[in-house]
Amino acid sequence: MKKVSGRGANMETGSRLAALSLLLSAVLPPCVLTVTVNSDQIDPLVYEEQLLWVSGAQGEVDTYRIPLLTFTSKGSLLAFAEGRKSSSSDVGAKFIAMRRSTDKGATWSPTSFILDDGTHPDGLNLGSVVVDEEEGSVILILSFCFHLAICQPSSTMMVETRDDGLSWSQPRNLSVQLGVKNFAPGPGFGIQKRYPPAKGRLVVCGHGTLEGDGVFCILSDDHGRNWYNGAALKSIPYNQKKRPQDFNPDECQPVEMEDGSIVINVRNQNNYHCRCRVVVRSTDGGLTLPIDNLYFDYTLVDPVVAAGALQKDGVLYFTNPANDQHRVNLTLRWSVTDGKTWESKAVQIWPGPSGYSVITSLNSGSPEDRKYIFVMYEKGHKNYYETISFTKIHLYGGR
Numbered sequence: 001m002k003k004v005s006g007r008g009a010n011m012e013t014g015s016r017l018a019a020l021s022l023l024l025s026a027v028l029p030p031c032v033l034t035v036t037v038n039s040d041q042i043d044p045l046v047y048e049e050q051l052l053w054v055s056g057a058q059g060e061v062d063t064y065r066i067p068l069l070t071f072t073s074k075g076s077l078l079a080f081a082e083g084r085k086s087s088s089s090d091v092g093a094k095f096i097a098m099r100r101s102t103d104k105g106a107t108w109s110p111t112s113f114i115l116d117d118g119t120h121p122d123g124l125n126l127g128s129v130v131v132d133e134e135e136g137s138v139i140l141i142l143s144f145c146f147h148l149a150i151c152q153p154s155s156t157m158m159v160e161t162r163d164d165g166l167s168w169s170q171p172r173n174l175s176v177q178l179g180v181k182n183f184a185p186g187p188g189f190g191i192q193k194r195y196p197p198a199k200g201r202l203v204v205c206g207h208g209t210l211e212g213d214g215v216f217c218i219l220s221d222d223h224g225r226n227w228y229n230g231a232a233l234k235s236i237p238y239n240q241k242k243r244p245q246d247f248n249p250d251e252c253q254p255v256e257m258e259d260g261s262i263v264i265n266v267r268n269q270n271n272y273h274c275r276c277r278v279v280v281r282s283t284d285g286g287l288t289l290p291i292d293n294l295y296f297d298y299t300l301v302d303p304v305v306a307a308g309a310l311q312k313d314g315v316l317y318f319t320n321p322a323n324d325q326h327r328v329n330l331t332l333r334w335s336v337t338d339g340k341t342w343e344s345k346a347v348q349i350w351p352g353p354s355g356y357s358v359i360t361s362l363n364s365g366s367p368e369d370r371k372y373i374f375v376m377y378e379k380g381h382k383n384y385y386e387t388i389s390f391t392k393i394h395l396y397g398g399r
């Protein structure tokens with residue numbers, strides 16, 4: 001329906017564009033004609049959807065939460081979630097569940113539990129997944145004993161795969177290098193810088209907890225062998241008990257823009273200034289997050305949740321439950337102005353209960369891979385944490 005009426009309109013736009021570029025090529029040197037994405041061409045359509053995990057349905061897991069999704073250098077997709085053993089609580093013992101797709105999300109391997117913290121009272125929490133395309137590795141950063149519930153200290157842990165997710169290294173304790181602090185990576189993905197400054201650097205951002213909240217990034221300039229502390233955007237009052245409406249930046253998703261800056265989209269934990277997202281930019285490869293580079297995105301209303309973001313071919317995508325009170329209404333937005341403005345035509349992926357979300361895409365640059373993004377999110381009928389759903393989204397309305 002929408003698809004058919006949209007088709008005629010877009011073909012017309014297409015031929016007008018072709019005429020325009022012919023006209024331009026007559027008067028401008030060819031190098032000026034770089035391909036920019038026309039906002040009219042983007043018309044996202046949920047093309048396929050399948051549930052990767054269902055809470056309560058499988059053996060020893062009570063609740064699956066915290067979806068993570070990444071591409072790999074070989075063109076596979078890896079999906080991760082926490083398998084919370086005895087309740088839906090953030091605290092407690094967990095498996096880290098993974099499924100792998102080698103056919104662009106059409107079929108998935110059975111669930112494998114790549115990590116298991118036994119009966120730990122405050123075990124593993126996801127997490128941030130980062131692809132090192134220079135080495136072909138995928139790194140997963142997790143926290144352990146994040147909530148200090150009957151344990152201490154809190155540690156930052158890392159596991160790595162060098163065979164496209166088939167096998168994983170033993171966990172490594174990054175707190176030995178970073179110092180001991182509460183750091184909850186993501187949840188979502190970290191980035192490897194593709195543009196200067198600091199091309200090749202791994203940048204993983206997350207948040208602290210309790211009084212010492214804020215956004216913090218950890219960095220590696222040698223493919224994950226050594227890590228050091230980078231940017232910090234601290235809460236106010238820092239290291240003190242918060243009140244409603246205090247400045248309390250929390251879970252976050254960084255993306256690299258084509259100018260090499262890193263834009264971090266942040267959960268506004270105490271609804272400081274608005275019930276919307278905080279956005280902050282680093283122009284030095286994740287070393288600093290100057291307050292001058294911070295703004296509130298009033299279009300991105302938010303019920304206080306972890307959201308998804310992705311920069312692909314010059315377009316910025318964003319997913320969250322777009323409601324200022326409740327985790328419902330999982331919505332995809334896109335911007336062709338680096339997030340300065342958002343297209344008014346948002347796409348509702350799921351009207352009902354929906355929580356955390358992540359976005360990824362395959363980046364081979366092939367025509368096929370340029371057409372799709374993948375969104376994974378917490379989806380339910382009564383509660384948002386009933387299932388974790390994977391969607392394949394055609395960016396051009398199925399055309």
Ligand SMILES: *[C@@H]1O[C@H](CO)[C@@H](O)[C@H](O)[C@H]1NC(C)=O
Binds near residue numbers: 174175176179180
């Ligand atoms: C990780 O290393 C830190 C610093 O050496 C240490 O305090 C902590 O107990 C270690 N955590 C684990 C889980 O081994």
Ligand SMILES: *[C@@H]1O[C@H](CO)[C@@H](O)[C@H](O)[C@H]1NC(C)=O
Binds near residue numbers: 322324331346
């Ligand atoms: C869902 O999101 C859309 C887009 O932001 C918005 O127009 C609509 O009011 C939202 N609905 C609910 C129930 O939150």
